[in-house]
Amino acid sequence: MVRAVKIALSDAQQTKQDLQSFLSRDFYVKKEDGYIYFPVIESYTGETVDVSLRPRSTPTRAIPFKEALQDILTPEELSFAKTAYEVVGSIAIIEVPDDLLAKEKEIGQCLLSSNPKIKTVLRKLGGHQGTFRSQDMKVIAGVPTTVATSKESNTKITYDVTDMYFSARLATERKRIYRQVKEGEEVLVMFSGAAPYVVVLAKNSPAKSVVGVEINPSAHEFALQNITQNKIKNASVHCGDARVVLPTLNQTFDRIIMPLPKTAETFLDCALAVAKENATIHLYGFYHEDEFEKAYEHIDAYCKQANRNYTLLSTTKVGQQSPRTYRICVDFSVHPEKKIVQH
Ligand SMILES: C[S@@+](CC[C@H](N)C(=O)[O-])C[C@H]1O[C@@H](n2cnc3c(N)ncnc32)[C@H](O)[C@@H]1O
Structure with a gap:
């Protein structure tokens, strides 16, 4: 026999909503003689009856999120509910x-029951903010x-989803970069965050060394942890403003990665100052599809100012920020002799 709430069929919908976090997923509900029986978990303290219910086969079937939402939302609510969500490690963000x-808890429970790998559901309260x-x-x-741990390219990246930026969706982009790294390169990651580029490159490329610079102390702490937990020996990270830290390193680099899409171009002077001749620079930015030229103009202006020649190598759409506006990465190389600039 199973503990269940017995209710008239006419009240089924409301009762199901009220019981959402107490429903047992181990048994099927039963309809009989104008009543419905909802199996409940042990912690439910309301009135119950003992009844015979058919057990669900184990492991408990995951209920697809959209299907589960139908049980707790009205058709009108369903029409504007967001059903897309992001998963990082065992955390879902919606x-x-x-x-x-008013129904956020129930929505969270639906998401939990839709995927056994999800252990936590977070609601976004806004976008990424500030420096x-x-x-x-x-x-x-x-x-x-x-705190979530995301796996990519033979590494584990742990970070606090509220305190810093990290996107698991950029794993393919990081792979594109580490595949370009040649034996013995000294690589700089400006704006390194929790160190996904640093760790993934150090682990998967023949770089001699990888150096990260990050201004957010919390992200820096996670970067240190990520270097240790991935047993990386040829990487180091520095906490501070790249503009201030880079001149103190007394090091130049074969490859410089600039993943700060909103303002990376304003740091091109710092990057060029530590770029070896023939270095490759990966500059990220958000640009409307009709305005990629603006990125090339920034590169041209900063290289002229620094008396460096350059060659544009490629432009890659890395993701979409809004309709027709993309996160792009422009790869270019700097070199001593004047070469034809290709767009
Ligand atoms: C878009 S996030 C990228 C983080 C990381 N590279 C990643 O891909 O997950 C940009 C990072 O740049 C850092 N940042 C912003 N201004 C900086 C500066 N002047 N010097 C160093 N880091 C900076 C921010 O704190 C943030 O962590």
């Missing part, structure tokens, strides 16, 4: 529209944590 905030690119979030279901 937006909940203002009109559904540190932090992002406010609230735990709405599951284990109360904001």
Whole structure:
């Protein structure tokens, strides 16, 4: 026999919503003689009856998120609910529209039950903010944590999703970069965050060394942890403003990665000052598809100012920021002799 809440069929929908976080997924509901029986978990303290219910086969079937939402939202609410979400490690991150905030906990529970790998559901409270690119979030279901571990290219990157920027979606881009690294290169990652580029490059390329610079102290702490947990020996990270830190390193680099899409170009003078002759620079930026030229103009202006010649190598669309606006990476090399500039 199973503990269940017995309710008239006419009240089924409302009761199911009220019981959402107490429903047992181990048994099927049963309809009989105008009543419905909802199996409940042990912690439920309301009135129950003992009834015979058919057990679900184990392991418990994951209920697809959209399907689970149908049980707790009205058709109108469903029409504007966001069903897309991001998963990093065991954390799912979702937006909940203002009109559904009263049901955020139930929405979180639906997401938890949709995928056994998800242990925590966070609701975004805004976008990435400020220099540190932090992002406010609230735990709405599951284990109360904001620290996630994401796996990519034989590495594990641990970071706090609220305190710093990291995107697992850029794994393919990082692979594109580490495949270009040649034996013995000295690589610089400006704006290194929790060190995904540093760790992934050091682990998967024949670089001699990889150096990261990051201004956000919390991201820097995670970077140190990521270097240690991935047993990286040829990488180091420095905490501070790249503009201030780079001149103190007394080092020049064969490859410089600049993953700060909003303002990376304003640091081109610092990058060029530590770029070896024939160095390759990877400059990230957000540009409308009709305005990629602007990135080339920045490169041209800064190289002229620094008396460096350059060759544009490629432009890669790395992701989409909004309709027709892309995160792009322009790869270019600097060199001593004047060469034809190709666009
Ligand atoms: C878009 S995030 C990229 C983080 C990391 N490279 C990644 O891909 O996950 C940009 C990073 O640049 C850092 N940053 C911003 N201004 C900086 C500066 N002047 N010097 C060093 N780091 C800076 C921010 O704190 C942030 O972590």
